[in-house]
Amino acid sequence: MRDDVQEFAALLRRLKERTDRSYGQLARRLAMNTSTLHRYCAGEAVPLDFAPVERFAALCAATPEERLELHRLWILAVAARQRARTQGAKPAAEAPEPAQDEIAEAPEPAQDETAEAPDEPAATPAGPAPDVTPPLSPASARPRSRRRRLLVLTAAATTLLAGLGTLAALPDDRPRGADRVQAADPARTTPAPTSRPSPPRSPAPTTTKASPSPTGSTKSAPREAGGTGAPKGTGRPKPAAGTPLAWSVDAHVWQAGCGHDYVLTRPPQQVPPPPPPQDARTWATSLGAVHGRQTMVRVSVQGRSSTAVVLEALRVRVVRRAAPLEGSVYAMDRGCGGALTPRFFDVDLDKDRPVARPQDGNDTGTPIPAMRLPYRVSATDPEVLLVTAQTRACDCSWYLELDWSSQGRTGTVRIDDAGRPFRTTGIGSLPRYVYETSDRAWVPYS
Structure with missing residues (x-):
């Protein structure tokens, strides 16, 4: 019996080991908890439906024979x-037998108690006249003793309720009303109940209320994560419920790690050599460079706790359109290629209403399925969104909006370039240069 469960779990583990995915990644794609999938693979539980097992086998690329x-x-x-x-339920069916014996013996003590009950009301000094009725048989005395006991208990309960009502009507000398007002709004002040007029107080300092949709920039994320109290001097506590997402943005991603174009208004003699990819932001910012033809944005998203957060939708907002920037195009390399093309969201900025469309990736000929929203993330299961925006006919400024939901709450975060919109310009027929390392100079691209 135990061997059948373990053989099933062992085959699940063998299929799982073929993939490079963790239990959390597989569970997310199967729409189940990570702990549930782990219990299946450990032989601690067996799914009642074969549908999740079939989906698990498909994710692990199981053969028809293995399925x-x-x-x-x-x-x-x-x-x-x-x-x-079934075997565990058989001993439980025999349990009621001792209970029947106990019930059969229970009335004996009850009879002794009811026989002595008539003596209790006689001790009450203010009670009615003594009962001179001839003694009754034990069988007829029990109903009368029960009625007397019920009358005594009813009178005691009535007296107790009357006392509680009197206590509730007493005035309360504590200023609880003022305490409740101050707890609800620390900025509101209530004058003390004294005969002397209180001195005038200066109004509490006002602060700008934060927008419910954070900007999503790399500067705003640490402010949300840090600190638990209110900022000094604001007079208001920090809201307990914030955005359950944390994210970071890299807006200077190069194609395959080496290919990218920047547009500058400077001549080649005033442009320094191309930087390594990790220094691209510093190089472009210091020179005022604009992304030419294409901007690749990498967004790393994860939850702030183990609670799952669902990424519902990704939208593109274009805030400015102008004619393509005039200047020269500087290529970071003569071109490079790679065996791996990650999955990404493609954006055509030349459209009136650009849309982020999921695209498949490729790994040495093997397709990588596109990432389609909605998608779940958490603190232990982050995700990377790669957005590729292209244009041929405009100098476009744009940013992203990411909709999320978690535990009945919803919201939208703005994702941009450190508080500024991303910027992409078409290159058209602008002169294009590439850096020649042998001559240590920019030369026309051929």
Whole structure:
């Protein structure tokens, strides 16, 4: 019985080890908890439905023969679990027998108590006249003793309720009303209840209320994550519920790590050599360079806790359109290629309403499925969004909006370049240069 469950779990583990995905990544694509999938693979639980097992086999690229064997082992494992439950239920069915014996013996003490009950009301000094009725048999005395006991308990309960009502009507000398007002709004002040007029107070310092949709820049994220109290001098506590997302942005990603164009209004003699990719931001910012023809943005997104956050939609907002920038194009390399093309979101900025469309990637001929929203992330399961925006006919300024939902809450974060929109310009027929290392100079691109 136990062997059937373990054989099923062992085949699940073998299929999982073929992939480079973790339990969390597989569970997210199967729409189940990570701990549930781990229990299946450890033999601690067996799914009651074969549908998640079939999806698991598809994600692990199982062969038809392996899927058939997986279905056979699943049937045996489910049957083994049902047999275990049936055998465990048999001893429980015999448990009521001792209870019947205990119930049969219970009335004996009750009879002794009811026989002595008539003596209790006689101790009350203000009670009614003594009962001179001839003694009754024990069988007829029990109903009368029960009625007397019920009357005594009812009178005691009535007295207790009357006392509680009197206490509730007493005035309360504590200023609880003022405490509640101050707890709800620390900026609001309530004058003390004294005969002397209180001195005038200066109004609490006002602060600009934060927008419910954070800008999403690299500067705003640390402010949300740091600190638990209110900023000094604001007079208002920081909201307990903030954006459950944390993200970072790299707006200077190069194609395959080496190919990219920048547009500058400077002549080649005033342009320094191309930087390494990790220094591209500093190089471009110091020279006032603009992305030519294409901007690749890498957005790393994760939750702030283990609670899942669903990325609902990714939108593009164009805030300015102008004619392509005049100047010269400087290529960071003569061109390079790679065996890996990651999946990405393609954006055509020349459209009136550009849309972020998911595109497949490629790994040495093997397709990488596109990332389609909605998608789940958490603190232990981050995700990277790669957005490629292109233009031929405009100098466009734009940013991204990411919709999220978590535990019944929804929101939208703005993703831009450190508080500024991303900027991409078409290059058209502008002169193009490439850096020649042998001559240590920029030369016309050929």
